[in-house]
Amino acid sequence: MTTEATPISVRSAEEMLPQPFRVTEIRRETPDTMTLALEPTSGPGIEYAPGQFTMVYVFGVGEVPISIAGGQEGKLMHTVRAVGAVTRAICALGPGDIVGIRGPYGTSWPITEADGRDLVIAAGGIGLAPLRSTVQYALNHRDRFGYVSLIYGTRSPGELLYEDELREWRSRFEIEVEVTVDRAADGWYGDVGLVTNLLPRIFYDPEKTTAMVCGPEIMMKVVARELGSRRVGFDDVYVSLERNMKCAIGFCGHCQYGPDFVCKDGPVVPYSQVRNRMRVAEV
């Protein structure tokens, strides 16, 4: 019979079916955000590249895309902000609870391609989650890079993720770590203002810089523009896009952004690819 496109795939069943993962640890980051350590109940788990994401399924509630914040040897770490039904259910899990996870999906940060270059890692809010493993990679392979900086901003001091790690990264003096908040609170002695205010302070050679930026779309646009005005090429500035996602494998159509499926052509893309689109509202 005439099935023209040849169905070829050995991975297809696994791609649609989640694997059971057990929550081994759950830690509060901020009032509405939790970090979960997860391990496969059996089988090899999930190997990923920094910047990729998984689909996390909660029994009877639903499935959502969540960035991989870390994890090794098939185990995963996810940081989740409770904003709706599924993310609230994830944040309410406890050690021993089981969720379904499929993935990894999507493109990754060009961290290995950035060998020999300066790194500017810029995060806004929960956008630090998908960048966390790039910071770790840079620390673990410090001699491969020139200047490495992390600039990070949140709305308030209470919303900073990974505070212990931020302190540790900073204390190693191997990378520059700069943090700012939109609104200060009692006991905050750090910077106040937008992430872009931190850019003049860090070192990088625009000719050989790779920037990795994740945060609200407006923040990514502003950081990219600012870097551009400092002669960093838009091909060297990477952003991580966010769209509604139901399938993560190019079938549901929800994540479309112009010609791209953010789930498979993204989430990480060079800013040059989306710059024109980002100027038009509601694409």
Add this chain to the structure above:
Amino acid sequence: MTGQVLERETFGHLFAELNKMGFTLIGPTVRDKTIVYDELHSVDELPIGWTDEQDGGSYRLRRRDDEALFGYVVGSQSWKKYLFPPRSVLFEIGKVGDALTFSEPERSSQPRAFIGVRACELAAIKIQDQVFLGSGHVDRTYQHNREEIFTVAVNCAVAGGTCFCVSMETGPECNAGYDLVVTEVIDEGIHEFVIEAGSDAGQKVLAALPGRPAVDEDQAHVAAIVADTAAHMGRTLNTSSVREVLYAGRESTHWDDVAEVCLACTNCTLVCPTCFCSTTEDVASLDGSTATRSRRWDSCFSLEFSALHGSPVRSSTKARYRQWMTHKLAGWQDQFGSSGCVGCGRCITWCPVGIDITKTTAAIRADSEVLG
């Protein structure tokens, strides 16, 4: 030409032969004053002697002055409803204590023969094959539904009022993607069917039919019929550089004109034979021991479709219409290497206010030529 010619009286043998081979027959039939696709048990259930009048926002059945079996074009339904059903189960979840198990739904064998698939619909099926089977990932539901289909195509002998397959280079002649193709010939006392095979399976069925071998004259008849249909297209769409035109025209004011009348009702996406978007649903059993995750058709015209952080990315009707049309005619080319529009005209006919993709494209083109 290795074809066969069946008389009207013996055409039923085709149905009988397919039945004998174990196929459930599915094809056009009249229901609720329209032509739908449903299970067929005999030739008599085809829309015999009917034709359809179609225009922007209007569809009407009318009697023909003959007893043609295929003297109409396409209705609101497409074969999509069988291959990519409105609802399907993605996976099932079992829960024992804290442990979860995930399994695919059971899928049983279902050999089906699609009767009366038009050229534009063959093109649409090919496009959905590309989406669900040919783009890196394989959709298990679609793959299963697609597996045991025997396709009996029909060359259109009339063009519908909203048809523009000639512009989209998909019809009216069926060129590939079928097991058998039928051309109905009605002329001065003759009523017969020229049938050709497009696959080994088709060849086998053809050999079992009680027809006479087709001759050059039959071939000439077929050619004349499709040429005449091609000359009577209800609509035309200028496809030259349409991708560039639409990308450049993102900010054309014409989108606002369309948005003023568009009801965002989602009809165009539901009747479109290539639209593939879906959303998901989760249902847990009352005792909490099992759950089902399914998907159902969704539309880029619905507000929740692009929900992100409390508000949709595309909250205006203008942005949603632009998304649909730009995806269909431009983005599709980047994503799947072909246009997403096959020129079947359904979106024009079934739009309650008669918005016309051929006219909108022309208007955006005019705009972008002015804007340079």
